[in-house]
Structure formats: C-alpha cells, structure tokens
Amino acid sequence: MSGKLKMDEIAALTGFSVSTVSRVLSGKSYTSNKAREAIVSCARQLGVLDSLASGRLLINGIVVFAPQRTFTAQGDAFYLEVTRGIADAVAPHDVYLTWCGLDEQRADIKIFLEKANNKNINAIILIGIDDPTIHKLAQSLDKPCVLVNSQDREGLLDAVSPDHRAIGNLAAQYLFDQGHRRILHITSLRRETMYWRLEGIKEVYRQYQIPFDSQRDLLVTEGFTAGEAEQAIEDWLRITPREAWPEVIFCAGAPMSVGIQRVLEKAGVRMPEGISLMTTGVEGLDAEVIATVSCITIPCRALGVEAVHLLQNRLNRPSAPVFNLCLKGKVLDKGTVVSATRHAARVAVSR
Numbered sequence: 001m002s003g004k005l006k007m008d009e010i011a012a013l014t015g016f017s018v019s020t021v022s023r024v025l026s027g028k029s030y031t032s033n034k035a036r037e038a039i040v041s042c043a044r045q046l047g048v049l050d051s052l053a054s055g056r057l058l059i060n061g062i063v064v065f066a067p068q069r070t071f072t073a074q075g076d077a078f079y080l081e082v083t084r085g086i087a088d089a090v091a092p093h094d095v096y097l098t099w100c101g102l103d104e105q106r107a108d109i110k111i112f113l114e115k116a117n118n119k120n121i122n123a124i125i126l127i128g129i130d131d132p133t134i135h136k137l138a139q140s141l142d143k144p145c146v147l148v149n150s151q152d153r154e155g156l157l158d159a160v161s162p163d164h165r166a167i168g169n170l171a172a173q174y175l176f177d178q179g180h181r182r183i184l185h186i187t188s189l190r191r192e193t194m195y196w197r198l199e200g201i202k203e204v205y206r207q208y209q210i211p212f213d214s215q216r217d218l219l220v221t222e223g224f225t226a227g228e229a230e231q232a233i234e235d236w237l238r239i240t241p242r243e244a245w246p247e248v249i250f251c252a253g254a255p256m257s258v259g260i261q262r263v264l265e266k267a268g269v270r271m272p273e274g275i276s277l278m279t280t281g282v283e284g285l286d287a288e289v290i291a292t293v294s295c296i297t298i299p300c301r302a303l304g305v306e307a308v309h310l311l312q313n314r315l316n317r318p319s320a321p322v323f324n325l326c327l328k329g330k331v332l333d334k335g336t337v338v339s340a341t342r343h344a345a346r347v348a349v350s351r
Contacts, residue, residue: 006046014038033119036060044316059144059311061096061120062086065112065134066127068101078300079127081285082148085304086125096120104191107131116141123311126150130192144314146307149193155322158310162298163326164193167280168200171250171296174331175278176204179340180247184236186219186229186260187252194252216244224252230259237267247340248276254289261293276337280329294337296329303327 007025011018016035023031024039064086070079083099090097100115102108112134116124124138124145135152138145147159175183185201187194198218205212212218219236221228229251237245251257257279261271269275281295283302290297306325313320 009046010039010042013042031060033060033122036122040315059090059093059095059123059308059315061098061118062090062123062125062308062311063115063118063121064097064099064125064127065102065107065115065129066099067104067129070127071099071101076128077285078282078298079149081282081300082127082304082307085301085306086308087304088301089305089308102129102131102134104128104130107134109133109137112137116143123315125307125311128191144311146310146314148303148307151324155324158314158323158325160303160306160310160323160325160327161193162300162303163328164196165200165203166326167296167298167329168197169203170200170329170331171278171280172201172204174296175248175250175337176208178276178337180276180337181208181210181340182245182247183217184219184246184249185217185252186221186232186249186256188221188224190222197252221256224256226255226259226262228259229253229256230263233260233263234266237263246275248278248337250278252280254279254281254293254295257289257293257295272336272338278337281332290332290334292334292336294332294334296331298329299327 007018007021010021014021016039020031020035021039024036025043064083066079066083067076069076070083087097098115098121100111102112107129115121116138122143124141124143125148126134126138126145127148128150129147130150132153135147135154135157139152139154139156145157147157149161151159151161172183185198187198189195189198202212219232221232233249249260251260257277260277264271264275264277271277277293279289279293279295281290281293281297282300283297285300289295306327310323310325313323
C-alpha cells in the first residue's frame, strides 16, 4: 500500500484530515495532543511506524531537566555537552525544546510538574537527576522519559549513560598492559557513577591478584577542578617518600590533569619519564587537553543524541523492554604514558 493510501486510511479511521495526518507523521509541532495521540496510535496499529525513516522524529516538545550548574557560566561542562547533543539531535526537526534546572537529590517537585505537564511537552529527559521522587513522578506522567547518567531504583525508565565501569576497567587495563603497577588514582566520588568507574578499576587489580589499597592507590577530591587536583597532589607528594611515588597518575577529569602537570613541573619531575600521566576527557569539549595527554574519552555529546533516539523508540514501541544503554569510551595514546621498563622504579609483577 502506498504512503498516500496509508495516510488516507489513517485519516478515515481517526476522523482527522490527511494534512493533519501528514503533519503528525512528519514530526511537525503544530498539532493538538488529541490529534497526535490518535494518529500515532492508529499508525502504530497499521505498522506505519515500523517503516518510517529512522531520522524522522515523532516528538512535538521535549523538556530537559539538569542540575542548575549546567546552565551557569562556569557550570558543569560534562552535562553542558550532553545538552548540545540533544540540541544536535532535534535540530533537523520541528521540535519545541526547553530547559530547566533541578537539584540532583532534592528537586523542586512543583517546578518539575509545571514544566513536564506543559501542553507543548510530550517527552522528558532527566540529566544527572538522582531524586527517586522525580523518577516516580516521571513514570506516572504517561510521557516518554529518558535518564542520562542516572538510573531509577525500580528500573522502569529508559536510561543512557557512559559505561563507567567499563571505562575505568579499560583505562586501568591499558596502564597494566604497559607494565605499571604503582598507579595513583585521583577522583571525586560525589556521585554514584564515579564509584562504578572505581569498581571497574579495582576489577583489573583483582584480575592480576594485586590488592587495591585505598590509602596508597586512591586520592579523593571534592570536585574535578585543576586547583583541587593541584593542591591534593602537592600535599600527597609532600608527605610521601619519593621512593613510594607512583609510576603513573590517573585522574578522573581533563582539568585535573592541568593542575597535576603544574605540580610535577614544580617538583622537577619529568613527564612521562619520571611519572606518567593519564586522564579522562570529554570528546569535543576537552580537545586541547586530549591533544596532549593520554586519556580515555567519554562520549558526552553522543549521550544527548542517543537519549533523543530512546525517546523516539519508546514512542514507537511503548511496550518494548526498558533500555539501559551504556556507551563505551576509548583510549587515546598521546605519549604521556610510557612502558614501565622506562621507569627506574618499576615494580616487576607478572600476571
């Protein structure tokens, strides 16, 4: 059956005009909720949605909630990059997109409901919001909702996140493959996702039957800034005998690596011959650091793009299993990590 006949059939079954059917199936926003719901439901029953081009977006309006710092001048660059991915994904389509700041743990319920129940909104994205009350409310609104870098306790909402555990595992495995065993990991643990990454790191230690000593191998900061990392590493090196200094420092964010490099330079430590350095970077955002420091990248912008695709999938397949999409990172070798054989203080531990 041709596309025109399909639209005629949907129009006849729903009572709406062919032009209205065409607007809905083209993802246009200037249609009523009643018309859109009836037409999408009928199109689903007729199998029309199965044959729609994957690039066509059947969403009128999306509200994106994220921590308030995401939208400030010196805000959360990680989440800002996710919002850019969302904007990229909807740019070719006629979609109303709005943003709102919420607290991660104790969100303002009134503001959430006001924004989410807006007549122009039929899909929701929650970035880094861990408040279980908001998750339950989102489940009750009968609108597609996707979590980014978070998970609801009941597992009823689709989610897309960096595969933090795999990212930590891949980075540690890369360093172990270079022969390193004395590695100082510096990170913030203010969110559960960072514990997942740390668990991935510890898995490699267990694989090599080497105990992970938090007193020796882990340095925790409040945030991910260069200043915090600089102060933490400076204090750590000052109280630690030089023979116990690490072969490699692996930090959880690109800004941290800038502070660490300043400390090593002041201490007269050559990098990478004296101490190697590896960091975690955001593709497209930390380009300057990534170009000069070996790192494992996190595809933040892709998180936003995939969140929109998950909304579309949920709209097309409301009864589909709940998705938990995890995006992998990749290691970029920029020469700041050398083989342990080039470190004078190499610890020879075999697999």
